[in-house]
Amino acid sequence: MAQTNHFDSIAEVFNRIWYFSDDYKEFVIRHIREDLSLTPEDVLVDIGGGTGTFTSRLVDEAHLTHAYCVEPSSSMCSEAAKLENITAICCDADDFLASHTPFSKMLFKEVIHHIPNRAEFWKTLYTSFQNGGKALIITRPQKIDFPFFSAAKEAFARHQPPQELIERELCNGGFETTTHHRSHTFTLPKEDWYTMLRHRFMSDLGVFSDEEIEEGIVEIEKKYPEKTIDIIDNLIFIIAIKKGY
Numbered sequence: 543m544a545q546t547n548h549f550d551s552i553a554e555v556f557n558r559i560w561y562f563s564d565d566y567k568e569f570v571i572r573h574i575r576e577d578l579s580l581t582p583e584d585v586l587v588d589i590g591g592g593t594g595t596f597t598s599r600l601v602d603e604a605h606l607t608h609a610y611c612v613e614p615s616s617s618m619c620s621e622a623a624k625l626e627n628i629t630a631i632c633c634d635a636d637d638f639l640a641s642h643t644p645f646s647k648m649l650f651k652e653v654i655h656h657i658p659n660r661a662e663f664w665k666t667l668y669t670s671f672q673n674g675g676k677a678l679i680i681t682r683p684q685k686i687d688f689p690f691f692s693a694a695k696e697a698f699a700r701h702q703p704p705q706e707l708i709e710r711e712l713c714n715g716g717f718e719t720t721t722h723h724r725s726h727t728f729t730l731p732k733e734d735w736y737t738m739l740r741h742r743f744m745s746d747l748g749v750f751s752d753e754e755i756e757e758g759i760v761e762i763e764k765k766y767p768e769k770t771i772d773i774i775d776n777l778i779f780i781i782a783i784k785k786g787y
């Protein structure tokens with residue numbers, strides 16, 4: 543079922559404004575392939591796959607024959623539907639599980655904070671997997687190192703579930719978990735970073751008015767006088783396995 547969300551308004555510019563450098567993509571793709579132990583026999587589901595950029599790259603690089611990009615924003619999903627090597631499905635995570643579509647691996651990249659009733663969701667996911675099924679959650683710590691203005695940092699922390707909570711929920715759902723902390727830094731011309739902020743490239747920025755964003759940029763400008771800015775992306779990779787005995 544299609545629904546309207548923050549990402550409907552930024553779908554067209556998402557790939558352009560989110561700074562997906564080749565280095566960044568390679569770093570993320572390499573770890574997803576390793577953490578999910580992807581083989582050509584796997585059927586991958588990318589929950590909240592957005593415009594399908596990562597789903598499509600994973601299909602090519604892991605030589606998958608089938609992958610779904612599950613995306614509730616109809617605008618984002620229409621972008622994903624343009625990619626011929628993946629199947630874009632316009633629905634949310636719960637509706638996808640309810641469809642009983644078979645799959646072996648599931649990816650949640652930067653989406654876990656959008657999933658409601660996670661405790662229930664993990665239990666259903668556990669029963670949907672065969673033994674050996676794996677999920678990978680890529681998320682961020684509540685205290686983000688991005689050069690945000692302070693109100694944006696607070697908004698981010700409010701919406702981000704702590705790592706320990708996600709791990710506990712997964713264990714209660716039957717999964718065994720392993721967690722890795724990995725960091726990637728990229729340097730951007732400051733104007734590019736400000737463009738990302740003005741486009742509210744992350745949903746946590748959606749609550750701020752144009753005026754508040756401009757005030758936030760003034761706050762950042764005082765702290766970072768140089769022409770470029772370092773974006774330190776500290777990512778948390780939580781692998782959840784259905785062992786089965």
Ligand SMILES: C[S@@+](CC[C@H](N)C(=O)[O-])C[C@H]1O[C@@H](n2cnc3c(N)ncnc32)[C@H](O)[C@@H]1O
Binds near residue numbers: 636
């Ligand atoms: C930050 S974007 C991440 C997109 C993509 N995974 C990436 O890393 O490029 C979060 C995505 O999750 C989607 N989303 C929000 N709620 C969702 C839900 N309940 N189930 C599945 N996806 C959801 C949003 O529409 C949005 O496209």
